Amino acid sequence: MASRQRLWAGTTLEQRRAARRAALLDAALDLLGEHGGAGVTVRSVCRRAGLTDRYFYENFAGRDELLSALFLQVAEELQQAMEATTPVAGSSREEQARAAVDALVSVCLDDPRKGRLLLVEPLSDPALSGVSIGVAPTFTRLVRRQLPPGASKNESVLTSVALTGAVATLFFGWLSGTLPVSREELIDKCVRTVLLFWGERPRG
Structure with a gap:
């Protein structure tokens, strides 16, 4: 009972x-x-x-544990958003790329606090840098699952790491104010970047 x-x-x-x-x-x-x-x-x-x-x-136990717990909570939210972007049958590569970028946008740009937590502060706050490094492989694996088939394992690993870094750097620049472009320009550039890493030629 x-x-x-x-x-x-x-x-x-x-x-x-x-x-x-x-x-x-x-x-x-x-x-x-x-x-x-x-x-x-x-x-x-x-x-x-x-x-x-x-x-x-x-x-x-202290400030560092609080920040680590907060980072993991938001990282899990981002992971769930990315896992939900399964390719739709018949959708184009560009539509798939935009869906993947939209998943990042929904967490990191729609709420800039979360984008700053995940992408900006780990570069300067030791309490966040360690936990950030720890969860990075989870996101590169998620990116690797969305890559077009046909590449070798090593090529897929290299591409997923490079693509994750490229898009994260674009988001970092926009969130930190060092990339003076509109939100729409940022999103379009991210989509074009994903397509280039997928071996696709963006339209326009």
């Missing part, structure tokens, strides 16, 4: 803990989007979330 959990204000202890954890992660994402990794501290996160540090340390 399942044990009955004590309710307080209509919620269980585990539900309240989960809500506090989510609030801390949301606060960290907001602060990172506004001020970069340097703006994310235990004190600033607690203040933004409206929680005391007691509740912070109930969930995370």
Whole structure:
């Protein structure tokens, strides 16, 4: 017989803990989007979330663990978006490439905070660089699955790594403000880049 959990204000202890954890992660994402990794501290996160540090340390050992958990959460969101872009029967290579780019856009550009977390901050924040390197192979494997058939294993690996790096660099430039082009121009260039790596000649 399942044990009955004590309710307080209509919620269980585990539900309240989960809500506090989510609030801390949301606060960290907001602060990172506004001020970069340097703006994310235990004190600033607690203040933004409206929680005391007691509740912070109930969930995370420190700032670095919080940022790592946040990175993995958003990386999983991106992974799910990419996995959902299965080729549609009869679709052109360009349509497939645009679907793959749209998956990245839906996470990294539609919410620039997440794009900055995944692509910009790992270059300067040690707490994020390690976890970023750790998840990189997951995304190159996802890219490799979408490559046209026929290439050798080594060629597919090299192409997927190069393509991931090329598109990530374009996104990084746009998010960091060093690539002064419109969002539409960025997306079109990413699609053309994917097609070139696939061995296809873009139209226009």
